[in-house]
Amino acid sequence: MDQLDLARWQFGITTVYHYIFVPLTIGLSALTATLETAYVRTGKEHYKRAAKFWGKLFLINFAIGVATGLVQEFQFGMAWSDYSRYVGDVFGAPLAIEALLAFFLESTFLGLWIFGWDRLPRWVHAACMWIVAVGTMLSAYFILAANSWMQHPVGYRINPESGRAELTDFVAVLTNSTLLSAFPHVLFACFMTGAALMIGVSAWHLSRRRHVEVMRPSFKLASWVMLVAAVGVVLSGDMQARIMTEQQPMKMAAAEALYDTVAPASFSIFTVGSLDGGDEILSIRVPRLLSFMATGTWDGEVEGINDVQREERAQYGEGDYRPIVPVTYWSFRLMIGFGLLAAVVAAGLLALTGPPGRWIRKLWPRRLRPSDGETVPRWVWRAAVWAIPLPILGNSFGWIFTEMGRQPWVVYGMLRTADGVSPSVPASTVSLSLTVFTLLYAVLGVIEFRLLRTYAKAGPEAPAPARDPDDDGPDDGDDGHRPDAGENADESAERQLAFAY
Incomplete structure (x- = not known):
């Protein structure tokens, strides 16, 4: 592979790997804040224990995510210097705000949350985690603003003297139509990811x-959050598909491997033989569905790859403007498939373990309750545990589709990927860094998995022992508070995680 291929592999590996932690961070922070709010409102001790437990898993994930995120941004200066030089004035603005505002907001209030248990008033302590949750969402918004600008550049001009892109309207960048459709889609997917982990561990x-x-x-x-978020993913994805069709018609055509313009257009669930434009051997299709996804009408016209290729040649000059169609086609379906499967699992778990209704009671001899492990078939719990990676896989394939479907552009219609790579960095250097990053990430992945597994299996801290109302407390002058071993161990673990971070 040449320098360009290696740089693209390196960026793809670090991006997909880093994005394993991002949705877990966003989803778990909001869920932890919700549980602590329940503790503040009700005073019930088990909500406090729940917030501490899930907060611990959140901290582990947050620390690893920070480390991988730093490498993600350093790549722009190392392997993609021509890209950074050409569009850095625009692309760097939302990233700088994310680092200076959102990330420091998260870090500051996360520290207060870690060390503020039983030191801050309850509502202040809960507010700290809500601010952390808002900070993670703001981080996502500003980073998506940078990525959406790559998908649909707005608010800039090309300086004729320097030949570089310059920011002219930052509000336009922050209100990009691509961003406004992508942000809720990503946010709902993050809630699904955090909820899936909570479901599986529970x-x-x-x-x-x-x-x-x-x-x-x-x-x-978590089951309700996952189900509601899945509905949000579907609705926001529907809106995003139409904007994508308008702004990047080649991506939508490649997502269906549609080579010729048709109206109405069907959506193939599974196809063999036509991804390279050849004859179709086998295809399972839903009539008119692609037309609805792309245009909002059941008989709308969808442009094919060949027609879009001719249009882009006429607009941008000679070249091949087609992405790798099999990758785009299958990543689109895997994204949808894993997301829908996660939603089905959430709905099934709610039906089998919640108030089931008359129809479910006819299928099962006894009412199924999540509080009684003996009355729920073992396969139900296994399905919940194995559902943990489903949203993560959906997120990963979604980003592969988003980035690979935009090729050969690194900034759509403005800068080709081949023109953004660092010209002075040899392929051997990129190959070495790719190898080192891959091995390092493998080690970090093992550490992340073992830490999450260890603390998840250990469970929450033991409940505080009930105090005898007739006991006036010790006579040695202390305050009467004697934390048990579980509480001390939990506080020690949180301090260790904070120190490591």
């Missing part, structure tokens, strides 16, 4: 009848 404990008072409300909350 199910593992409930199947063993451990920490039921903590895991039961966590399981119920």
Whole structure:
């Protein structure tokens, strides 16, 4: 592989790897804040234990995500210097705001949350986690603003003297139509990811009848969040598909491997033989669905790859403006498939473990409750645990589709990917850094998995022992508070994680 191929592989690997942690961070922060708010409102101790437990998993994920995110941004100066030189004045603005505002907002209030247990008033402490959650969403918004500008550049001009892009309207960048459609789609997907982890870990404990008072409300909350977020993903994705068709018709055509313009256009669930423009051997199709996805009408016209190729040649000059069609086609379907499967799992879990209704009681001899591991078939809990990676896989294939479907452009209609790579960095250097990053990320992945697995299996801290109302407390002059070993161990673990971060 040449320098360009290696640089693209390196960027793709670091991006997909880093994005494993981003949705977990966003989703878990909001869910943890919700559980702590329930503790503030009700005063029930099990909500506090739940917030501490899920907050611990959030901290582990946040620390690893920060490390991989730094490398993600350094790549622009190392492997993509021509890209950074040409569009850095525009692209760097939202990234700088993300680092100076959103990231420091997260870090500051996360520190207060870690060390503020039983030191800050309850509502102030809960507000700290809500601010962290808002900070993660702001981070996502500003980073998506930079990426959306690459998909649909607005608010800039090309300086004729320097030949570089210059920012002229920052409001236009922050209100880009691509951004406004992508942000809710990404946010709902993040909530699905965080909820899937909470569902799986809760199910593992409930199947063993451990920490039921903590895991039961966590399981119920996460199941509803995952189901509602899945509906949000579908609705926002529908809006995003139409904007994508308008702004990048080649991407939509490649997503269907549609080579000739048709009206109405069907959507193929599975196709063999036509991804290279050849004869179709086998295809399972839903009539008119692609027309609705692309245009909002059931008989709308969808441009094919050949027609868009002719148009872009006439507009941008000679060249091949087609992405790798098989990658675009299958990543689009895998994104949709994993997301829908996660939604089905959430709906099934709610039906099997919640108030089931008359029809479900006819199928099962006893009402199924998540608080009673013996009455729920083992396969239900296994399905919940195995559903953890579904939203993560959907997110990963979604970003592969988004970035690969834009090729050969790094900034659509403005700068080709081949023109953005660093000219002075040899392929051997990129190959070395690619190898080092891949091995380092493998090690970090093992560390992340083992930490999450260890703390998830350990479960929440033990409940505080009830105090005897007739006990006036010790006579040695202390305040009467004697935390148990679980509380000390939990506080020590949180301090260690904070120190590592």
